[in-house]
Amino acid sequence: MLKINDLQVSVEGNKILKGLNLEVKPGEVHAIMGPNGSGKSTLASVLAGKEDYEVEGGEAIFNGKDLLDMEPDERAGEGLFLAFQYPVEIPGVSMVNFMRTSLNAVREYRGQEPLKAGEFLKLMKEKKSIVELDDKLTKRAVNEGFSGGEKKRNEIFQMAMLEPTLSILDETDSGLDIDALRIVANAVNKLRNENNSFLVITHYQRLLDYIVPDFVHVLYKGKIVKSGGKELALELEEKGYDWIKADVAV
């Protein structure tokens, strides 16, 4: 599904990712953990196609295609979804209009007919209930006046609408209380199947109690320095990152 080879990325002249390798197969859930500033969001943004990032080497192959050569909207069409760490507010663009435009754009890319108004609203309703997103929120402009937690749930709502095959969740759990965390995890688990994969970026082991990963990777100073099974997350929770840092220093 996704194969990243020796990815090197810099921002404003600073090298952030320094040769990152990762392979995600269909149906797998990978967790990426690591201290602040290690490059987790950079990885997510580069995969989603954000412009500020300069790819200086390596490649990312998504379903056999060169991901880094595609426009952000093409990547979404191909089935990639990024749940943003900091979702942006877009005044004046209503949630409904945004979601309809987005869904129909993705459908068009996938060679599907646009949804009829009735079908669309029905789908909205169904997916909203999965993340328990208030009707009041979908009547507003995109993310406008949403609380931190509501923004995160809105990301997962959009994910459920667009039915991606690879979802990248960038610290979707941060700022969520335990109930919201459960809602988000349930939504992810509902989408989880043998075809859909997830890249779950998180700071805390907590989320991984609910979304149980197949693999856990530690990203530190722009490289994956350690990989393991779900027990690695527990170990990190217990011991912190210092032992990893020490390992790397050696």
Added chain:
Amino acid sequence: MTNQTLTTNKSQKEKFLNPFTQLGKNGKGMELDIRAKAIEALKDHEIPTRKWEAWKYTDLKTIANRDYQFSGESSLDQITSFQIPDLEADQLVFINGVYQDQFSSLTYNQNLVTISPISELQGEDKSIFETHLGSLINGEEDIFSALNTAYAQEGVFIRVKRGKNAVKPIHIIHISQASEQPLATQFRNLFLIEENSSVEVIESQHSVGEGVSFSNSVTEILVRKNAGVEYVKLQLESDQASQINSTVVYQEDDSRASVFTITMSGETVRNNLRMRLDGQNIESHLMGINLLSGSQHVDHHTEVHHLKPHCFSNELYKGIMSEMSTGVFNGKIHVYPDAQKTNAFQSNRNILLSDTANIYTKPQLEIYADDVKCSHGATTGRLDEEAMFYLRARGIKEYDARIMLIYAFAMEVVDNISIEPVRNFISSLIQNRF
């Protein structure tokens, strides 16, 4: 040297004015005394240059150096493409400044309202028109208002009678169809909104063909006690069309006025809008959109005069400038010593879509009362990159994402227009612009 410059200016002014004096001979129905005074006033006014503070960013040389003609001739056999879909309105159509009876439709009830081209005014309406003409703009202001007062060829008189409402909105349609020679028109409106009455007026300007045109128009709006007016100007001419457009709104106690200026084209456009809040508990809204491309140049000069206490004014102008276009915004709020408890807000926000587009924005607050709430702010930026990326990451193509954001930006103004078909019309213009 100085002498020579003076002569050049003088002859340039005369050359510019000359064709208009010819036109004035045909101008019908306007009270003569005020015209004579304006002709006198013209002698003292000069064509503004960029050395004048109020004209710092707008160059009139090109406009002033053309050899204009006036022509009512037109090849149009229908005007439906200039109508606003689904808008049921009393409609007056003018081609090159000349009233077109066959394209107009007036079905108003005479007990409620008078809606008439000035050339056809008679009886009581004519005398009421003449009594009020020039009460807000009389030619002393500048060369353009003097020129208009002296030689305007036509205009619209609207009088909404005391305690009545004009049931349908009124749509004034201007179509310019210039031939080889540059075309000039001079238009003069007077709207008299009597006590406890209200009206909605849409005035749209369009071009046919690519000929060069210039219009110099003046609109006076008197809003009596507890009356209301919504006036929407749609400036949709070609980018060969220039204009000077001066509007003064005078408001009495408890009145409401909203003026929208939606400018989507124009070679050189100057809009002067002045609101005089001469009563208590008045509400005034001034709103505008510049949606410009090419080398279009649009200059808004607005003034809000708070003369009495307890009034509210709200001003929001938004500019979206692409390519090499230029927007100018100069907004003045003047709060007089009597005008305690004034609430006056002003905001000018701009998006530049290219490196070569320009905006010059200048707010001016002159506040002579102490118990007031006033604010102003101006912002200029690019399209929000973060928002662009968010939309594109959701599968929306770059082009569509841009339109979505521009549209959202502009709709903050458009949403304040109360007539739904007009709102829909403007939003489709914005969406189809790209």
